[in-house]
Amino acid sequence: MTARALPLVARDLSKSYGDRVVLDGVDLVASPGLPLGMVGENGVGKSTLLRLLAGAEPADAGTVTRPPGLAYLAQEPEFGDARTVGDVLDRALAPLHDAATRLEELAARLDDPAVVEEYADLLEWCELRDVWDADRRAVEAADRLGLGRVDRSTPVQRLSGGQRSRLALAALVAGRPPCVLLDEPTNHLDDDAVELLEQFLTDLPGVVVIASHDRAFLEAVCGQVVDLDPSHFGTDGEGGNRFSGGYASYLEHKRKARERWDVAFEEQQDELARLRSAAATTARRVAPNRAPRDNDKYIHHFKGENVARTVSRRVRDVEQRIEAIEKDRVPKPPRELTFAGLAGRTSRRGRVVQARDLVVTGRVAVPRLDLDGGEHLLVTGTNGSGKSTLLKVLAGVLAPTSGTVDVAARQVGYLPQHVTFRRPELSARQVYDGLTGVDDVAGGAVPRLTELGLLPPRDLHRPVGDLSLGQHRRLALAVLVAQAPDLLLLDEPTNHVSLALAEELEEALRTTPAAVVVASHDRWLRRRWDGAHLGL
Numbered sequence: 001m002t003a004r005a006l007p008l009v010a011r012d013l014s015k016s017y018g019d020r021v022v023l024d025g026v027d028l029v030a031s032p033g034l035p036l037g038m039v040g041e042n043g044v045g046k047s048t049l050l051r052l053l054a055g056a057e058p059a060d061a062g063t064v065t066r067p068p069g070l071a072y073l074a075q076e077p078e079f080g081d082a083r084t085v086g087d088v089l090d091r092a093l094a095p096l097h098d099a100a101t102r103l104e105e106l107a108a109r110l111d112d113p114a115v116v117e118e119y120a121d122l123l124e125w126c127e128l129r130d131v132w133d134a135d136r137r138a139v140e141a142a143d144r145l146g147l148g149r150v151d152r153s154t155p156v157q158r159l160s161g162g163q164r165s166r167l168a169l170a171a172l173v174a175g176r177p178p179c180v181l182l183d184e185p186t187n188h189l190d191d192d193a194v195e196l197l198e199q200f201l202t203d204l205p206g207v208v209v210i211a212s213h214d215r216a217f218l219e220a221v222c223g224q225v226v227d228l229d230p231s232h233f234g235t236d237g238e239g240g241n242r243f244s245g246g247y248a249s250y251l252e253h254k255r256k257a258r259e260r261w262d263v264a265f266e267e268q269q270d271e272l273a274r275l276r277s278a279a280a281t282t283a284r285r286v287a288p289n290r291a292p293r294d295n296d297k298y299i300h301h302f303k304g305e306n307v308a309r310t311v312s313r314r315v316r317d318v319e320q321r322i323e324a325i326e327k328d329r330v331p332k333p334p335r336e337l338t339f340a341g342l343a344g345r346t347s348r349r350g351r352v353v354q355a356r357d358l359v360v361t362g363r364v365a366v367p368r369l370d371l372d373g374g375e376h377l378l379v380t381g382t383n384g385s386g387k388s389t390l391l392k393v394l395a396g397v398l399a400p401t402s403g404t405v406d407v408a409a410r411q412v413g414y415l416p417q418h419v420t421f422r423r424p425e426l427s428a429r430q431v432y433d434g435l436t437g438v439d440d441v442a443g444g445a446v447p448r449l450t451e452l453g454l455l456p457p458r459d460l461h462r463p464v465g466d467l468s469l470g471q472h473r474r475l476a477l478a479v480l481v482a483q484a485p486d487l488l489l490l491d492e493p494t495n496h497v498s499l500a501l502a503e504e505l506e507e508a509l510r511t512t513p514a515a516v517v518v519a520s521h522d523r524w525l526r527r528r529w530d531g532a533h534l535g536l
Helices: 044-056 085-107 113-129 131-144 162-177 191-203 215-221 247-280 297-325 387-395 428-436 469-483 499-509 525-526
Strands: 010-016 021-029 038-039 059-064 070-073 179-183 207-211 224-227 240-244 351-362 364-372 375-379 402-407 411-417 487-491 515-519 533-536
Touching: 010 070, 021 044, 021 207, 038 044, 038 215, 044 059, 044 070, 044 179, 044 207, 044 224, 059 131, 059 247, 070 162, 085 113, 085 131, 113 131, 131 191, 131 351, 162 191, 207 215, 215 247, 215 525, 224 247, 224 375, 247 499, 351 387, 351 515, 364 387, 364 515, 375 387, 375 525, 387 469, 387 487, 387 515, 428 469, 469 487, 499 525, 499 533
Parallel strands: 038 207, 038 224, 070 179, 179 207, 375 515, 375 533, 411 487, 487 515
Antiparallel strands: 010 021, 010 059, 224 240, 351 364, 351 402
């Protein structure tokens, strides 16, 4: 039984699915006591890398050295053969209870030299996991994660997706493993639950690796950031993908690195153009800007060989410089995915939404809600407070039990929290074209999917069913942009989207003339919101 917290080391990991290369030669070192956050665009391979690190999926190439006691929490956790809530929590606590019992047995025999070493190792193991506080941790975690009122005999299968995720987190906190790998752990968590998780991870002396789109969470927990997006200068400025520092510092560092990449590429392209022009013209002119003279033919007769050698040398020098640049070429920076041109090309004047005594029994109650054209409203509240229900009522998806709701917008754009498409076999482009009628609208009023930059070219022709959750939301956002609604209803818009896109989306929401209602638990977004606010 190993007591010390050991690092997690991956070397040259590669993974492909069919002809699609997801990871190619990835290295990663995660050290104890220094939580590491993984970021990158949707589809870049964060979840895949976590599965390889955890051993949940084999790599095509490369090696992983894992510390003992590794725990992996996927976005949709599995519980093996555990049948009830109590089974899950008891299984997490069992190794700790067994260790405490064994330690007491050894303590009674310390006069025997043969047990001293085992006792010392086991004591360190118990201290690393804080065994004596495990039962209290389990109770507190279940309570703060919203499971305190869930009966221990409740079958796991009867839990909602959010409850299952929170149960897996409660088991993780109770067991306090020395190495944890977490994929989007703050999904389905309210502020109190996130605070519990942040405290747990920052206090953990072992290895922590997190893939997350939660910017406030990354800033609070992670002391290092690994960026899986390709970059010529890398995250560290020297071609590497690791940045030592918090998320806010990383953002500024990445922005400057991208600017350097853009400048380096343009300067190299200018240099190549100049050299190619020189190879074709200037290098072949020995005496430019001189009018021909009568005796040139005699000079050429006597000095022609020297002229030819001069021209040949100049051309060769230029071509060698071109060849050297081509070998060390600065790649063209990929097009940055943006959310420019957000819906709402015109703002509707006057009252857009008016609700009075709106009630959906058991789900939400709003005595009064008024929203004018161009006004931006943020709706907040704990899980189950009715944020999503309110947006469904405003979108016309759900009828209220009582009260009145009047929506006067010409075009309503609604982004639900869970995006689904009816025909997953269709490509992203086919789905977009079908939902927007892009080929049926004259004058280019509806932009083509390629013009929006929300999906990279490689994903445009892939079946929607093969795309990630984040790519589904990108596609849904693209449809909203094309529809140009004057009322936007967005339910957790930053969930499952990349950090870069979340920043773009927030800026677009600040500047759009459309009326906007956003329901969000995103603390980063909430802290910077400058519009109206409704707490449920």
